[in-house]
Amino acid sequence: MxxxxxxxxxxxVMGMTGRQGTFHTKQMLDYGTKIVAGTxxxxxxxxxxxxxxxxSVREACANHKIDASVIFVPAAGTKDAALESIEAxxxxxxxxxxxxxxxxxxxxxxYAKRRGTIVLGPNTFGIVSSGKCxxxxxxxxxxxxxxxxxxxxxxxxxxxxxxxxxxxxxGQTTVVGMGGDxxxxxxxIDVLKMFEKDPLTKAVVLIGExxxxxxxxxAEYIKTMTKPVVGYIAGKSAPPGKRMGHAGAIIxxxxxxxxGKIEALTAAGAKVATLxxxxxxxxxxxxxxx
Amino acid sequence: MKMFEYMGKELFAKFGLPxxxxxxxxxxxxxxxxxxxxxxxxxxxxxxxxxxxxxxxxIKFADTPEQAVTAAKEIFGxxxxxxxxxxxxxxxxxxxxxxxxxxITVDGAAKMPVLIASAHGGMDIEEVDEEFIIKQHIDxxxxxHPFIARDVVRRMGIPLSGPHGKEIVKxxxxxxxxxxxxxxxxxxxxPLVFSDDKVIAADxxxxxxxxxxxxQKDLPYVEERSxxxxxxxxxxxxxxxxxxxxxxxxxxAGITMGxxxxxxxxxxxxxxxxxxxxxxxxxxTAEALKLLIAKNPKSMIINxxxxxxxxxxxxxAFKDIxxxxxxxxPVVIRLVGxxxxxxxxxxxxxxxxxFDFMQDAAKKAVELAAQG
Numbered sequence: 001m002x003x004x005x006x007x008x009x010x011x012x013v014m015g016m017t018g019r020q021g022t023f024h025t026k027q028m029l030d031y032g033t034k035i036v037a038g039t040x041x042x043x044x045x046x047x048x049x050x051x052x053x054x055x056s057v058r059e060a061c062a063n064h065k066i067d068a069s070v071i072f073v074p075a076a077g078t079k080d081a082a083l084e085s086i087e088a089x090x091x092x093x094x095x096x097x098x099x100x101x102x103x104x105x106x107x108x109x110x111y112a113k114r115r116g117t118i119v120l121g122p123n124t125f126g127i128v129s130s131g132k133c134x135x136x137x138x139x140x141x142x143x144x145x146x147x148x149x150x151x152x153x154x155x156x157x158x159x160x161x162x163x164x165x166x167x168x169x170x171g172q173t174t175v176v177g178m179g180g181d182x183x184x185x186x187x188x189i190d191v192l193k194m195f196e197k198d199p200l201t202k203a204v205v206l207i208g209e210x211x212x213x214x215x216x217x218x219a220e221y222i223k224t225m226t227k228p229v230v231g232y233i234a235g236k237s238a239p240p241g242k243r244m245g246h247a248g249a250i251i252x253x254x255x256x257x258x259x260g261k262i263e264a265l266t267a268a269g270a271k272v273a274t275l276x277x278x279x280x281x282x283x284x285x286x287x288x289x290x
Numbered sequence: 291m292k293m294f295e296y297m298g299k300e301l302f303a304k305f306g307l308p309x310x311x312x313x314x315x316x317x318x319x320x321x322x323x324x325x326x327x328x329x330x331x332x333x334x335x336x337x338x339x340x341x342x343x344x345x346x347x348x349i350k351f352a353d354t355p356e357q358a359v360t361a362a363k364e365i366f367g368x369x370x371x372x373x374x375x376x377x378x379x380x381x382x383x384x385x386x387x388x389x390x391x392x393x394i395t396v397d398g399a400a401k402m403p404v405l406i407a408s409a410h411g412g413m414d415i416e417e418v419d420e421e422f423i424i425k426q427h428i429d430x431x432x433x434x435h436p437f438i439a440r441d442v443v444r445r446m447g448i449p450l451s452g453p454h455g456k457e458i459v460k461x462x463x464x465x466x467x468x469x470x471x472x473x474x475x476x477x478x479x480x481p482l483v484f485s486d487d488k489v490i491a492a493d494x495x496x497x498x499x500x501x502x503x504x505x506q507k508d509l510p511y512v513e514e515r516s517x518x519x520x521x522x523x524x525x526x527x528x529x530x531x532x533x534x535x536x537x538x539x540x541x542x543a544g545i546t547m548g549x550x551x552x553x554x555x556x557x558x559x560x561x562x563x564x565x566x567x568x569x570x571x572x573x574x575t576a577e578a579l580k581l582l583i584a585k586n587p588k589s590m591i592i593n594x595x596x597x598x599x600x601x602x603x604x605x606x607a608f609k610d611i612x613x614x615x616x617x618x619x620p621v622v623i624r625l626v627g628x629x630x631x632x633x634x635x636x637x638x639x640x641x642x643x644x645f646d647f648m649q650d651a652a653k654k655a656v657e658l659a660a661q662g
Contacts, residue, residue, distance in 0.1 A: 020569060020598065024598075027628075075501060075504075076504060076505070096598075098568055099501045100501060101473055101499050101501045101502035101505075102396050102473075102475060102499050102501065102502070103470065103473055103499065103502065104502075105401075106396065106401060106402060106403065106430045107430055109401045110401070110402070110429075110430045110431055111431075113401075114431070125597055125598075137597045137598040138597045139595075139596060139597055139626075139627040139628045139630075142627075152544075153544065154542060154543060154544020154545070154547075155542050155544065155545075155567070155597055156540070156541050156542030156544055156545035156567060156595045156597065156599075157542065157544030157545045157547075157548050158544070159545075159595040159597055159627060160545055160548060160595050160648060163595065163626065164647075180543060180544070182396060182398035183396060183398050183401050184401075207544070209543075209544055209547060210547075212398055212399065213399060214398075214399065217399065234544050234545075234547035234548045234551060235547045235550075235551070236551045236554070237547075237550045237551045237553070237554040237560070238547060238550065238563075274551075274555070275548075275551060275552055275555055275649065276548050276552070276648065276649075277647065277648070277649045
């Protein structure tokens with residue numbers, strides 16, 4: 001079992017004929033993802049890597065059974081694309097695009113909530129059900145099957161940690177990217193709850209960063225979990241007040257600090273790694289593996 | 291993008307929010323004319339993108355045009371929190387009966403806008419007790435209706451029957467309209483003042499979402515970045531100057547922070563934060579490397595775990611710079627992920643071997659910086 005997606009998930013790629021859409025359609029197919037269709041308004045009828053493109057989501061849905069969509073359209077059109085997927089009744093929408101205006105994010109997330117759609121992102125690397133299905137952009141070869149669930153806000157840091165887990169013989173059940181923006185569709189708690197229920201997940205890695213209070217909120221739920229959680233928080237060395245990229249990692253009003261997050265996670269019973277490469281050791285310790 | 295106070299007030303006025311009469315000036319001589327035009331005692335306010343202007347002496351009062359010029363001269367010579375004063379706003383001095391606080395921003399945790407209001411406004415709003423702060427989330431599908439604004443006014447303890455209450459209901463709705471229509475991350479009035487029967491926005495703080503500037507073309511543009519930060523932004527990258535001597539390029543905000551943390555762990559310090567993630571191609575990456583070289587670092591670390599970023603593009607950019615400009619300091623490269631093998635072949639052509647693990651590369655970069 002895996003969470004959110006698995007080997008039976010039929011995937012739609014929105015923006016499939018674009019540069020990123022084309023490249024990552026191939027990467028996802030190589031990973032084994034069941035991509036059944038794509039969209040590209042005005043380019044319906046095009047074929048990318050053997051997959052048909054349609055002008056609209058509704059048209060794609062009329063011709064294929066679609067369970068999930070992954071969005072590779074530019075930021076200005078992302079809200080429209082996400083709403084189109086949600087409106088068509090697709091249950092899982094992964095929004096890879098970064099730089100989406102925050103007011104668009106608010107509207108997308110509100111509509112998804114009303115329709116009961118799971119949205120990952122915007123600004124997410126996506127989700128990998130290891131060995132079964134990949135939706136998004138992470139490099140294929142590091143994501144292998146195993147007992148660890150991973151949930152994160154930041155993409156490359158996740159590759160870093162998943163790469164370390166895999167190098168230490170620790171595969172993953174599902175690796176979930178929530179997205180690095182201030183307003184995203186899915187929270188740490190949403191994902192932790194799913195991992196708690198998933199019988200194959202034996203331990204969970206939570207990858208956070210300074211800014212916001214998502215990790216502190218997650219810590220409240222971690223207290224109630226039966227499965228071990230290992231946390232890593234990026235940004236220990238970040239100077240206060242500096243805005244670190246688009247990550248929303250702003251330390252302000254004394255909230256969202258590195259120390260506050262570490263204390264909350266530790267108090268909740270999670271083990272906390274100081275540096276990314278310490279994560280596998282702590283997972284092994286939690287699982288009683290030598 | 292943060293807007294100057296005078297710009298925020300121009301925006302407020304356009305939407306019909308009450309603001310004091312006044313004008314922005316760029317040299318002290320203009321102060322006399324503006325003060326004479328207003329014909330009343332005036333306040334002279336430095337226009338810098340920083341709070342705490344009053345405490346820094348950046349706000350002065352004058353009764354006559356001559357006094358206004360003297361005060362303006364003093365403020366123009368000031369630097370407030372490292373920012374030189376290049377503009378002043380001269381306004382009528384308001385009679386202030388009461389100061390309130392009012393803002394709308396995005397609550398990421400709640401995934402919706404939040405209105406924050408307090409009957410205790412003015413300076414030091416951060417220190418006002420939590421119990422006097424009203425937080426009203428706004429359902430984005432519902433919007434800001436009069437009943438919501440009325441409820442906030444009631445909770446502020448202001449009678450709805452009086453002129454102030456009615457005016458604040460209108461102000462709250464207008465503020466939300468500005469917030470939505472202008473893609474704002476923050477609209478703030480502090481203080482919102484009672485002046486006899488009127489309610490007036492005595493200050494403005496407006497931050498527009500950078501990601502939405504493409505559709506907010508009629509707003510004035512304010513540059514907040516250093517020259518290097520701006521150059522990076524123009525390349526589509528995010529860059530922040532730091533104080534250390536090891537130049538850093540990594541792909542993604544998270545891994546860049548992780549790199550900074552790891553350098554610090556080994557006793558080093560980063561000269562900058564440069565996130566070249568998001569699928570940056572060969573040319574932009576090469577330009578980014580030039581920005582790092584210009585910082586004159588003791589060593590450099592390139593830490594790539596490619597997803598959407600392709601290792602071959604990064605390697606080609608490195609090769610371009612090595613063969614054209616050359617690197618003035620030792621460079622350590624960690625290169626894994628998408629198109630890793632291609633990238634490593636390209637590096638091998640210029641005699642460079644990439645590291646597999648971030649911690650090894652970071653440790654090496656710290657050692658090399660210490661030797662340099």
